[in-house]
Amino acid sequence: MKFDLVIAGVGGxxxxxxxxxxxKCAMDAGYNVVNTETKGAAQRGGSVLSHVRIADGEIYSPLVPQGQADVLLGFEPLEALRYISMLNPAGRYIINTAPVPTILANLLVDEYPSQAAMVAAIQAKGLAGYFLxxxxxAKAxxxxxxxxVIMLGAFTALTAILPATAVLNKLLTMVNASFHxxxxxxxQCGRTLIQT
Structure with a gap:
């Protein structure tokens, strides 16, 4: 068994x-796991790409190779578009459509693409997935x-690689009890968004 996940977004x-x-949930389940990030000024809203590789055998690289990810979680649509080529042809995506404009776009130095343009560019790739x-x-x-957390819940509804209850329980051990x-x-909201 081999499963490759990439999570694309911006710092924060x-x-x-x-x-x-x-x-950590995959390690608890007994799998070999490698987890790493590539970041660009993450604390300032720069690009963050997380790689999670899960297998029951050896894992020879910490980075998911181009075109081999089974799932892309896009926390931000422009970052998702930037890394959609990481998916394998049978891979699936979940993309949050709420934009986080770049610093240059906020300064009117650069133009941030429209939501419609980004969605159309991703759909043109012919891959399967969900926009939400x-x-x-989260604001609601x-x-x-x-x-x-909504994206995590959605991930567990998209793939059965890890039990949803195990993922939620692992999350709750990693955050303050006041947030539980x-x-x-x-x-649960994230799971519902994919199941409907």
Missing amino acids: QGNILASQVIA NATQQ IGDVLLTN EADTRAF
Whole structure:
């Protein structure tokens, strides 16, 4: 068994926590796991790409090779578009459609693409997946910082590589108890968004 996941987003969206939850859960299940990130000024809203490689045999590289990811979780649509080529032809994606404009776009030095243009460019690749506004759902629950938890829940509905209850329980061991109720609601929300 081999499973490769990439999580694309920007600094501050919780990519790294999400990848660590999945990696630790997979280790608990007895798999060999490698988890690493490639970052660009992550604390300033720069690109963050997390790689999680899970296997029952040897893993020879920490980075998912181009065109081999089984799942792409796109926490931000432009970053998802940037890394959609990481997916293998049978791979699937879940992409949060809420944009986080770049610093240059905010300074009007660069133009951030429209949501419609990004969605169309991703759909043109002919890959299967889901678009959802996890950020809007997180705000409805009460905190935009729950976006990554919604994406985690969606991930467990997309693939059966890890049991959903195990992923949620691992998350809850890694965050303060005061967040458990909201995290549980956000996780279940994410699962519902993919199951409908």
